[in-house]
Amino acid sequence: MRPLIHLVAGARPNFMKVAPLYHELVRRGETDPRIVHTGQHYDDAMSDGFFRDLRMPSPHHHLGVGGGSHAEQTGRIMLAYENLCLESRPDWTVVVGDxxxxxxxxxxxxxxxxxxxxxxxGLRSFDRTMPEEINRVATDAIADLLWTPSPDADLNLRNEGVPTSRIKMVGNIMIDAYVMLQDAIGKLTAYREFEVKAGEYGVVTLHRPVNVDNAASLAVLVNELEKVAKVLPLIFPVHPRTRARLEAAGFWPRLLASGLHVCEPVGYVGFMSLVSNAKLVVTDSGGVQEETTYLGIPCLTVRDTTERPITLTEGTNRLIAPGDIAISVADAMSGAFPRGKRPTLWDGYTAARVADSLAEAVVK
Structure with a gap:
């Protein structure tokens, strides 16, 4: 009987990381990979659409947890996953992201x-006010095998006392997802739906609590985006929680009237079609920092920390304050922005290296 591997996915970034590994494990046929969808992102636009884009089957197990506070959601996932493991115990559990x-x-x-x-x-922002940082640190502390995307992640783990034998740098799995679907992304030209030209618009994604959870911070963001929209068309797929906050603060009608191209969240292929043809990106996402570095596109990250510092030291990413969006966009449009390079092992073969490492671990 082949070893049973649970690949856990709960939110949109997880799906992009699980997909290349799932396809690689299926191709090799040495293990029995099963997708466990916790249901943390539970609407079609944020979940099922991504599975279709990534050519994934319906999840083998769907825990159906849904929303709630961090404690409620975490607790329900633990209960549901425990029941699944007791019914069908895996040989390995693989978790991704944060x-x-x-x-x-x-x-x-x-x-x-x-x-x-x-x-x-191994990724660290060193900001423990971020829920994701707590998730990263705690998960790494108990994992038996730690697959890292970059040398800084290895260093972080060693500094925390993790034995080198448990650490394996494999590269960036997000790039595998892009390479896997590059042809489909290139053919889509999603930007044409917004009547803009390739290389002559920006993409916006904003959802971090620090940016969208209070009216004062939202006001700054809306003001800055309005300024930018006067000189550069902006396409803004709005995250559901961001829209809820904008509506609650009374900014939604203003945003619609600002000239921004506001739309619902789009699937992975559609979103990457928008990003790959953009002049620049304004974001507070983690993964977008990596994708823009790979593509050589200026990325203006509206945060004061990042768990992906290699996108700053080697890539096209820069951290900016919310009130500096317009001036930073002007700098990028003038060419005063780093060109960057692709970091080591961000090459589309991370899933193969992970599969090699997993095969070795399973044999042990």
Missing amino acids: VNSTLACAITAKKLCIPLAHLEA
């Missing part, structure tokens, strides 16, 4: 003495 599903399933697996691997391990 969302609540990551930590919940990691803790559950370890308490059941199931070997645990963390894909995208």
Whole structure:
């Protein structure tokens, strides 16, 4: 019987990381990979659409957890995943990224003495007010195998006392997802729906609590985006929680009247079609910092920390304050922005290296 591997996905960034590994494991046929969808992102636009784009089957197990506070969501995931493991115990549990599903399933697996691997391990913002940072640190502390995307992640883990034998730098799995679907992305030309030209517009994504959870911070963002929209068309796929905050603060009608191209969230292929043809990106996302570095597109990250510092030191990313969006866009448009380079092992073969490492671990 082939070893049973649980690949845990709960939120949109997880799906992009799980997909290349799932396809690689299926191709090799040495293990039995099963997708466990916790339901942390539970609407079609944020979940099912991404599965279709990434050519993934319907999840083998759907825990159906849904929303709630961090504690409620984490607790429900732990209960549901424990029941699944007791019914069908995996040989390994693989968690990815830094969302609540990551930590919940990691803790559950370890308490059941199931070997645990963390894909995208070692990233640190060193800002423990971020829920994601807590998830990252705690998951890495208990994982048996830590697959890292870059040398800084290896260093972070060693500084925390993780034995070198448990750390394996494999590269950036997000780039595998892009390379896997590059042809489909290139053919889509999604920007044409907004009557803009390639290279002559920007893409906006904003959803971090620090940016969107209070009216004062939202006011600054809306003001800055209005300024930019006068000189550069902006396409803004609005995250559901961001829209809810904009509506609650009374800014939604103003945003619609500002000239921004506001739309619903789009699937992975559609979103990457927009990004790959953009002049620049304004974001507070983690993964977008990596994708823009790979593509050589200026990325203005509206945060004061990043867990992906290699996108600053080697890539096209810069951290900016909310009130500096317009002036930073002007700099990027004038060419006063780093060109960057692709970091080592961001090459589209991370899933193969992960599969090699997993095969070795399973044999042991």
